[in-house]
Amino acid sequence: MAEATGVFFYVLPGIASVANFTLSSASPTLVPLGVATFSSLFQIGWAFALGIAFAIITCAPTSGGHFNPAITLSLAIWQGFPWRKVPYYIFSQIFGAFVAGLVLMGMYWTQISEMKAAFIEAGKPLVANGAPASILCSFPNPDQTNLGYVFLIEFFVDAFLAVVIWACLDPANPFVSPAGAPFAIGLAYGxxxxxxANVTISTNLARDLGTRIVAxxxxxxxxxxxMTYSPISILVNIPATLFATAYYEIVLKDSFMIIAKGHAQHRDGDTGLVRHLSKVGMIENDEPGTDGGAAQTSAMSSDGVPVKR
Structure with missing residues (x-):
């Protein structure tokens, strides 16, 4: 339920902003009044960014805050997340996005119905970029006929996001605190x-598939x-995320495991290493400036356990 709730929390504000953008841009009564200028990709990016941050703050303490099937699979591969829980998590994530899509349709039903009727009367398709269905999920632009091009866009965007997420989850990363991680991850999405977004991205299997079912x-x-686009929007997220997390694990990660093997030496010696591991940046000494046996250094580790020397 926490995974479903978290996905709901991040998808609903995002697609609501897309609805605001799409409906106001298509409305013949609102455009002359300048209302459409209120909406933009900038607004949509912030809606998804803050929605993700709020989702992590609200639900990650319960479930770990995966909110993405590809992240769940990566955690199972690299971090020992139980494989028996993977199907439940993925189903819950897709379900959360599905419910968000239904709620959005209910809240904007009058406006979406009017837009749908206007498109039918004008002979325009209901499923296309800028059409009513694009409120719920992404579709390529008419000129994006090269699906290999669309694939590469999705792959690199999802890989970028996965590297940022993995960096935020790295306990040896001194630049991201647990309190700042939700906003760092959210801003990466933004x-x-x-x-x-202007050249078509979906970023998340659950977010795309759940709302695409509603569409x-x-x-x-x-x-x-x-345009045979849905396999790209739904599935590319998985190989891109696995590639990016493998890259981080193999190339970028420099964690406690390396230090424990004796392959790291801090430039400030053992006391500097304690400061690095504790992330507090300070050492309390009984005898400042000494490093002898009588000196006692202490700090708090990242999990709140005192480290004494």
């Missing part, structure tokens, strides 16, 4: 929306068949 219910099965 940056990707600001940079690449298929209300706007037809073309939500899955349009």
């Amino acid at each position: 940056v990707m929306v600001w940079g690449f 298929a219910i209300f706007f037809g099965r073309e939500a899955f068949s349009y």
